[in-house]
Amino acid sequence: MAAPKTLFDKIWDSHVVRRDEDGTCLLYIDRHMVHEVTSAQAFEGLRLSGRKVRRPDATLLVADHNVPTTDRGQPIADEDSRIQVETLEKNAAEFGLPYIPLTDARQGIVHIIGPEQGFTQPGMTIVCGDSHTATHGAFGALAFGVGTSEVEHVLATQTMIQKPAKNMRITVTGSPHHGVSAKDIILAIIGKIGTAGGTGHVIEYAGEAIQALSMEGRMTVCNMSIEGGARAGLVAPDETTIAYLKGRPMGPREDEWEAAVAYWRSLPSDEGATYDTEVSLSAADIEPLVTWGTSPEDVLPVTGAVPDPATARDEGKRRSMERALEYMGLEAGTRLTDIPIQTAFIGSCTNGRIEDLRAAAAIAKGRKVAEGVRALVVPGSGLVKKQAEDEGLDAVFLEAGFEWREAGCSMCLAMNPDKLAPGERSASTSNRNFEGRQGPGGRTHLMSPAMVAAAAIKGRISDVRDFD
Amino acid sequence: MEKFTTLTGIAAPLPMINVDTDKIIPAKWLKTIKRTGLGPALFEAIRYRQDGSEDPDFVLNKEPYRKAEILVTGENFGCGSSREHAVWALNGFGFRCVIAPDFADIFYSNAFKNGMLLIKLPQEEVDKLMEDAEKGENARLTVDLERQVVVRPDGEEIHFDIDPFRKHCLLEGLDDVALTLQKKEEIETFESGQKAATPWLYR
Numbered sequence: 120m121a122a123p124k125t126l127f128d129k130i131w132d133s134h135v136v137r138r139d140e141d142g143t144c145l146l147y148i149d150r151h152m153v154h155e156v157t158s159a160q161a162f163e164g165l166r167l168s169g170r171k172v173r174r175p176d177a178t179l180l181v182a183d184h185n186v187p188t189t190d191r192g193q194p195i196a197d198e199d200s201r202i203q204v205e206t207l208e209k210n211a212a213e214f215g216l217p218y219i220p221l222t223d224a225r226q227g228i229v230h231i232i233g234p235e236q237g238f239t240q241p242g243m244t245i246v247c248g249d250s251h252t253a254t255h256g257a258f259g260a261l262a263f264g265v266g267t268s269e270v271e272h273v274l275a276t277q278t279m280i281q282k283p284a285k286n287m288r289i290t291v292t293g294s295p296h297h298g299v300s301a302k303d304i305i306l307a308i309i310g311k312i313g314t315a316g317g318t319g320h321v322i323e324y325a326g327e328a329i330q331a332l333s334m335e336g337r338m339t340v341c342n343m344s345i346e347g348g349a350r351a352g353l354v355a356p357d358e359t360t361i362a363y364l365k366g367r368p369m370g371p372r373e374d375e376w377e378a379a380v381a382y383w384r385s386l387p388s389d390e391g392a393t394y395d396t397e398v399s400l401s402a403a404d405i406e407p408l409v410t411w412g413t414s415p416e417d418v419l420p421v422t423g424a425v426p427d428p429a430t431a432r433d434e435g436k437r438r439s440m441e442r443a444l445e446y447m448g449l450e451a452g453t454r455l456t457d458i459p460i461q462t463a464f465i466g467s468c469t470n471g472r473i474e475d476l477r478a479a480a481a482i483a484k485g486r487k488v489a490e491g492v493r494a495l496v497v498p499g500s501g502l503v504k505k506q507a508e509d510e511g512l513d514a515v516f517l518e519a520g521f522e523w524r525e526a527g528c529s530m531c532l533a534m535n536p537d538k539l540a541p542g543e544r545s546a547s548t549s550n551r552n553f554e555g556r557q558g559p560g561g562r563t564h565l566m567s568p569a570m571v572a573a574a575a576i577k578g579r580i581s582d583v584r585d586f587d
Numbered sequence: 588m589e590k591f592t593t594l595t596g597i598a599a600p601l602p603m604i605n606v607d608t609d610k611i612i613p614a615k616w617l618k619t620i621k622r623t624g625l626g627p628a629l630f631e632a633i634r635y636r637q638d639g640s641e642d643p644d645f646v647l648n649k650e651p652y653r654k655a656e657i658l659v660t661g662e663n664f665g666c667g668s669s670r671e672h673a674v675w676a677l678n679g680f681g682f683r684c685v686i687a688p689d690f691a692d693i694f695y696s697n698a699f700k701n702g703m704l705l706i707k708l709p710q711e712e713v714d715k716l717m718e719d720a721e722k723g724e725n726a727r728l729t730v731d732l733e734r735q736v737v738v739r740p741d742g743e744e745i746h747f748d749i750d751p752f753r754k755h756c757l758l759e760g761l762d763d764v765a766l767t768l769q770k771k772e773e774i775e776t777f778e779s780g781q782k783a784a785t786p787w788l789y790r
Contacts, residue, residue, distance in 0.1 A: 136777040137770060143752045147772060148776055149788050157670065159620035173774075176790050185618065199618035204619050243788070250669040250693055252671040264693050266671035268624075268700035276767040278774060282750070314605055315663040318692055348666065350692045354654060371787035379787045414605050433662055435604045442603075470631070532614045532668075541637070555632045 123389035124351050125286045127321045130261040130386070134244050137279055146279050148177075149243040150260075152229045153216075153270065155182040155207040155250030155273065155539050158532070161271035162210040172214045173277040179238055180211045180218040183228045183446045184534045188497050191221060214274075227500020227526040230254040230468040234338065235502055237367025241356035241383040246273055249450035251468045251550065252351075253344040257337035258316070259356035259386050264345065270273035284350065285395040287320035291328035295402040298584040300478065300568035301336035301471060302548065304328060306408040310418040312398060317349030320396060323388065324354050328402035334363040335474035341471045343550050346415035355387035398424075407583050409455050410552045410565040412443035417552070419455065421570065421582045427451035446554050448542065449560050455580050458564070462545040463494040463575035464557070465521075465568050467531035470548035471499025473506050475568040479548075480512040482572035489578030495537065496521050497529040519574070533558045546574035589702040590760035595729040596656030597631050599646050600720035606660060606668035608694060614675040625672055626679025647680070651724050658685045659713065659720040665694025666722045674701045684730050686737065688713050699753050702760065704732060715739065732758060 124132070124508040136145040151174075158180075165171070172178060185200035195201035204221070211218035219225050225232060230251055233239040239255045245262035246252060248270040255262035269279060289308055311317075322344050329340065337354045344352030354360075361380055364370050371379040406420035417440075419426070428444065428451065431437035444451065448457070465471075465479050476498065488494045496516050498504035504526055507513055513523045531549035533556070539545055541560025548571050549556075552563040564580060573581040609727040616628045634645045641648040647655065658677070664687040665673060674697045677685070685698070686706045698705045708716070708763060719739055720726045732754060736744040767774075782789050 137773050139752070141751050143750075145767065145773070147774070147781070156617050160622050160671075163620070164764075168764070170768075177788075187718070197618075203620060222683075240787075242785075246667060250667065254668075264669040266669055266674070266693060266697035268671060268697065272764050272767065275764050276771075276774065277778075278767055280752075280763055280767065314666060315691070318663070318689060336642065347666075348663070350690065362659075369790075375787040379785075382785060415608075434600075439604050484637065532609075534614045534617060550609075551667060552609045555613050556609050559613065559632060560637075568765055 123391040125388045125392045125394065126259060126323055126355055126386055127261065130244065131283050133425055141200040142282050142374050144281055144283065145379040145446065146244060146281050148246050148273050148277055148279055150231045150238060150245040151178045151273050152233055152245070152247040153178060153180045154184055154247070154249060155203045156184045157267050158270055159203065159206045159268050161274060162214065164271040165274060170275045172216060172274045175214070175216050177277065178216050178274070179233070180207060180216050181226060181229050181232060181381045182207050182221060184528045184532065185220060187535050188527050188529050188537060191525055197536070224501040224505060227229065228471060228528055229504065230342065231499035232505065234258065234322050234334070235367070235500060237364055238529050240364065240370060240379070241360060242386050244552040246279065247489070250345045251342050253341040253349070253453055254338050254468055256341040256344065256352040257334060257354050258360055259353055259383070261339050261351055261353065263350040277529070284321040285319055285399070287317060287322045287349065287396040288394040289322055289324050289325035290399045291402050292326045292399065293402045294328055294331060295405055298407050298569070299405050300567040300569065301332055301339040303405050303408045305340045305354060306410070306415070306418045306565065307400060307405045309347045309349055309415050310408070311400060312347050314346060314414050314416040315348040317344060317347040320349050321351045321353060322347065322349045324352060329354055330357065333474055334359060335472040338472065339469055343415070346550055355382045378446065385521070407567065407570055409570065409580055411447065411449065411455065412440065412564045413446055413552055413554050414443070415550070415552060415565065417443060420453055421580065423455055425449045425451050425453045425455065456582060457579065458544070459579045460574050461492060462539060462543060463492060463571050464530045464545055464547040464549065465495065465571050466499065467496030468499065469550040470568050471497060471503065473501030473503050475548065476503070476507045476512050479568040479572040480515045482569050482576065482583065483519040484515050486519055486576045492575055494521040494525060495530060496527050497524045498541065500526045530557050532556060546571045546580060588760045588762055591683065591732055591757040593729065593731045594656060595727065597651050597654055598657040598659050598716065598720040599655035599729045600651040600659055600717050601646060601660040602717055604661035605663045606770040608665055608670050608673040609667055611665070611673040612670065617670055617672055622675050623679065626681070629676040629680045640699055646743055651726070652680060656681055656683050657728055657730065658682050659716045660685065660687045662688040664690050664749050665761050666691040670691045671697045674698050678703060686713060686716055699757065700763070702757065704730065704757060706730070706737065708745065708747055712745050725751055
């Protein structure tokens with residue numbers, strides 16, 4: 120009998136084109152998503168060497184990082200951003216590639232539209248020139264971020280040169296308390312394993328708390344695998360996955376559906392499969408979480424206080440904590456709920472899906488954003504926006520004093536006009552609290568959509584459980 | 588791709604952990620459609636003051652480190668975004684080699700695709716090289732990729748491990764797209780098998 124395999128092993132083994140003696144593999148890539156920021160130099164490389172795109176049918180282009188979230192009727196005001204988006208459009212035309220234009224209702228963040236369109240499916244290998252490609256792992260697809268040279272390699276050859284990663288399983292047992300979301304689960308995981316804890320690994324998320332999540336929640340968890348150091352995260356496909364994919368426009372055709380589903384059901388890890396690293400945590404122990412520093416591992420329950428660098432595990436960490444506190448303008452011992460915010464951002468590939476907007480709207484409903492707070496809601500895609508509007512969520516947000524924007528990456532990385540001013544502090548549903556991430560000198564506290572809505576209303580970091 | 592064989596040059600100390608790619612190159616520089624010209628933006632937020640002038644305390648604004656070619660730094664260097672601009676910015680400044688206890692995965696791949704050697708060494712060894720790098724004009728290291736050693740100013744050699752395929756590509760300056768295209772028939776064979784087994788992947 121064959122040795123039991125993990126989900127990762129199964130996907131990997133079924134995509135090896137060739138394996139060299141030293142273990143280096145040529146891995147076939149089923150789907151390639153391309154956005155404007157990391158692709159121009161790759162297309163230029165193809166042009167210079169006279170190469171074509173091998174699988175236009177397996178490639179999908181969309182602009183998301185640079186795009187304004189206000190009036191879409193106007194050309195992009197920032198010249199460099201406009202050139203980058205126009206370059207993507209030209210490359211789509213020149214190489215004959217499917218492209219979702221800015222004016223299309225389906226436009227949005229690449230990691231939101233892939234699943235929405237059914238372009239993302241279980242068992243696939245998927246790459247994109249973006250580290251949050253791990254999001255697609257929620258479907259049981261091996262999805263990872265690559266650099267521009269690898270984008271060029273995949274465009275030209277539909278393969279990547281790689282060695283297999285190690286297997287890590289993170290099991291989240293039991294069920295979370297009220298007020299604890301998928302975002303809190305992944306922040307708790309990163310807090311536990313550290314920002315380099317998953318380096319060299321692919322993480323499979325398992326356990327009752329993961330299985331109970333919707334596809335949206337699973338995407339939030341897998342999305343931040345990279346913040347735990349792992350290039351990819353996975354959740355085994357199940358009935359929730361299959362139900363989500365049914366009828367998606369780029370998914371299997373009706374006459375292929377049964378065969379596809381049968382294949383997807385064969386993918387979960389075999390009984391007895393072994394992992395190089397195992398981590399376990401209990402969902403019931405997780406509280407609503409907030410980051411205090413400049414690394415996603417700098418995470419604490421909202422009931423906590425800013426930590427003292429004197430308690431750091433070593434000299435390197437102590438120096439980095441001191442620097443983080445200085446950058447964040449915080450003092451050790453300050454209660455997190457005493458920290459005022461000036462901006463609230465709800466959106467990004469981490470938390471820009473319909474479920475996220477519903478969770479934030481449930482807190483915002485009938486309340487008002489605190490005076491002096493700028494609060495943005497940026498849906499992850501045009502379709503998310505439309506669905507939210509159909510459900511009346513836009514009215515809830517607008518009534519409460521939030522701005523209701525067009526889809527894009529927006530203030531997650533501040534490449535478009537949505538950014539923090541130096542010293543400005545945000546409560547944000549995005550994925551990175553690095554120095555300058557949301558604008559030079561900006562200070563970011565990561566948390567769940569409901570927690571950001573709560574912070575917007577109180578004008579300071581707040582415990583969502585106080586809003587019942 | 589430019590070959591990497593041996594390198595003797597100034598090593599600059601950057602004793603920080605978790606240096607992320609936003610710190611190496613902020614997002615506003617990602618609007619370029621070129622690979623070149625990013626050197627002046629390297630480490631922008633910690634290298635320049637708010638008025639745009641150089642921060643004289645930052646290592647790369649001091650002699651001899653303005654011409655450093657080797658960077659010695661802390662664990663998890665290059666974490667965060669997949670932006671290859673981080674490597675292009677390091678390259679643009681003049682760095683050809685970074686030494687650290689470990690690197691983030693995507694950054695690690697990106698560097699080698701641009702002829703940059705990343706060397707992983709145990710913390711104790713990095714600590715020694717960090718001390719060497721703090722010696723100003725004497726902060727001179729030699730990296731010999733063929734022999735897989737870093738030579739300290741006092742002549743002591745520190746061995747490092749490296750994946751044989753990556754080593755080969757760097758030594759020869761190989762373009763891996765061209766290498767892979769030589770395996771076109773194997774790719775075609777794979778595709779026809781996959782198309783028969785899972786036809787919904789082909790539209």
